[in-house]
Amino acid sequence: MSPAGVGGARVRVEGVHKAFALDGRSTPALVDINLEVQAGELLCLLGPSGCGKSTLLNIVAGFLPPTRGRVLVDATPITGPGPERGVVFQEYVLFPWLTVAQNVEFGPRLAGVEAARCREIAARYLDMVGLREHATKFPVQLSGGMKQRVAIARALANNPSIVLMDEPFGALDAQTREVMQEELSRIQRVEHKTIVFVTHSIREAVYLADRLVVLTSAPGRIREIFSIKLGEARDRFAPEFTRYESEITRVVKEEVAKVRE
Amino acid sequence: MIRVAALAGALLVWALVAYGNLALEVMNPVLLPTPGEVGALAAVQIRDGSLAHHLAVSALRIVEGFGLAAAAALALGLLVAVYTPARLALEPVIEFVRPIPPLAFLPMFLVWFGLGETSKVAFIAYTTFFPMFVGTGASLLRVDVMLLRAAASLGASRRDLLRRVVLPAALPGIVVALRLGFGLAIFVIVGAEFMGADAGLGNLIMEGRVFFNPAQIVMGALLLGALGSLVNALLLMTERRVLRGRALP
Numbered sequence: 001m002s003p004a005g006v007g008g009a010r011v012r013v014e015g016v017h018k019a020f021a022l023d024g025r026s027t028p029a030l031v032d033i034n035l036e037v038q039a040g041e042l043l044c045l046l047g048p049s050g051c052g053k054s055t056l057l058n059i060v061a062g063f064l065p066p067t068r069g070r071v072l073v074d075a076t077p078i079t080g081p082g083p084e085r086g087v088v089f090q091e092y093v094l095f096p097w098l099t100v101a102q103n104v105e106f107g108p109r110l111a112g113v114e115a116a117r118c119r120e121i122a123a124r125y126l127d128m129v130g131l132r133e134h135a136t137k138f139p140v141q142l143s144g145g146m147k148q149r150v151a152i153a154r155a156l157a158n159n160p161s162i163v164l165m166d167e168p169f170g171a172l173d174a175q176t177r178e179v180m181q182e183e184l185s186r187i188q189r190v191e192h193k194t195i196v197f198v199t200h201s202i203r204e205a206v207y208l209a210d211r212l213v214v215l216t217s218a219p220g221r222i223r224e225i226f227s228i229k230l231g232e233a234r235d236r237f238a239p240e241f242t243r244y245e246s247e248i249t250r251v252v253k254e255e256v257a258k259v260r261e
Numbered sequence: 262m263i264r265v266a267a268l269a270g271a272l273l274v275w276a277l278v279a280y281g282n283l284a285l286e287v288m289n290p291v292l293l294p295t296p297g298e299v300g301a302l303a304a305v306q307i308r309d310g311s312l313a314h315h316l317a318v319s320a321l322r323i324v325e326g327f328g329l330a331a332a333a334a335l336a337l338g339l340l341v342a343v344y345t346p347a348r349l350a351l352e353p354v355i356e357f358v359r360p361i362p363p364l365a366f367l368p369m370f371l372v373w374f375g376l377g378e379t380s381k382v383a384f385i386a387y388t389t390f391f392p393m394f395v396g397t398g399a400s401l402l403r404v405d406v407m408l409l410r411a412a413a414s415l416g417a418s419r420r421d422l423l424r425r426v427v428l429p430a431a432l433p434g435i436v437v438a439l440r441l442g443f444g445l446a447i448f449v450i451v452g453a454e455f456m457g458a459d460a461g462l463g464n465l466i467m468e469g470r471v472f473f474n475p476a477q478i479v480m481g482a483l484l485l486g487a488l489g490s491l492v493n494a495l496l497l498m499t500e501r502r503v504l505r506g507r508a509l510p
Contacts, residue, residue, distance in 0.1 A: 085414060089411065164414075
């Protein structure tokens with residue numbers, strides 16, 4: 001654990017293939033994915049539903065082994081889940097038997113950090129997501145947006161160098177969703193984690209991404225990679241924003257159309 | 262409040278039916294004891310200490326048998342949950358023995374363990390083990406894989422996963438399994454004490470039958486109901502403490 005609690009690691013996806021057995025036949029889900037995520041970069045994975053973007057994230061998280069290829073964090077190949085890769089799930093997946101603060105302390109406690117220090121860490125990250133006064137509540141007492149804030153605080157409190165986010169705002173209403181995007185982008189300006197962010201929302205991806213990877217419809221291949229040069233604190237109504245949005249929409253629509261055929 | 266009123270209501274219905282029968286003699290009043298008769302009998306048996314003795318003997322058997330079975334069910338449930346070969350080996354055997362009504366084996370328990378305490382305790386343990394084992398095993402096995410993933414990506418080792426995720430996540434199911442097991446223990450103690458017991462609530466009821474004392478039978482049954490609901494209330498209280506945060510307050 002780096003003492004500053006800031007900064008990311010590089011992720012390399014090398015020749016990853018993934019096939020699932022379906023009705024006794026091997027069905028490809030991901031084909032020949034090669035990708036490098038720079039330290040401190042926010043990379044969005046975008047694609048039609050079923051294209052394998054969540055599968056790719058699960059492989060990077062270590063939840064699924066690739067059929068071929070490998071994933072490296074800095075220079076080390078991964079073999080399973082690990083605390084240097086924090087994960088934020090769409091359904092939050094908080095521990096329902098623990099309070100908000102206990103959820104956030106979960107990682108540091110496992111790492112053997114002493115109790116008083118754990119409480120400090122929890123307080124700091126709950127402050128960051130604006131939930132300090134809810135520390136003693138249980139997850140069931142929170143709204144969806146608040147739960148996802150806790151999940152983000154829980155992932156960050158463990159000081160991972162990489163944060164993997166699987167459609168984290170997908171279950172939230174439109175307004176909450178934009179607020180959460182703004183908070184994530186604000187937090188990222190402080191924490192500089194390496195973030196891989198899966199979404200099917202083009203607007204969300206253009207708002208957040210340094211680079212944006214569009215996958216083809218199933219089986220997923222890399223269709224195109226866009227660098228979003230909009231700087232920090234983006235304006236969703238700026239003309240350049242809209243230009244990225246419409247260009248990427250055109251590419252994604254082509255892929256969606258292929259599924260229909 | 263509603264609970265108390267409902268209990269009072271049930272008592273009232275019994276009183277109306279029993280005293281009504283006493284007046285109208287629809288059936289022989291001896292066959293339908295009134296609350297007063299049962300109360301008077303209870304007062305006598307409380308005074309001479311025999312009621313307390315029967316209750317204590319049954320309660321001890323239940324606690325011992327249930328305790329043994331709960332410990333075994335938890336241990337084996339855990340083993341089955343973490344070690345697949347154990348599950349594959351144990352499941353068919355247990356699933357074969359489980360559907361056999363335990364009462365079919367009661368005579369064998371008397372032969373194997375004698376007429377003393379051992380046979381009753383063993384019989385309760387045997388009967389209550391199966392539902393508790395199935396319940397604990399299933400709740401431990403059915404822990405949401407997403408919770409395990411979340412913990413693993415926060416750095417949890419296999420041991421951490423078991424202690425900090427699997428056990429707390431399975432706890433609600435385990436508590437329900439224990440409640441079911443305890444209910445069953447009260448159910449079968451009567452059967453066990455019907456055969457070759459010299460004390461206990463089942464024996465009390467049997468004695469009521471042999472000496473044709475319907476009031477005593479009813480009193481024994483009411484005591485079993487009281488014992489069962491008292492323990493259930495205690496378990497529910499524990500459950501609520503254990504499960505705080507799981508349901509809306």
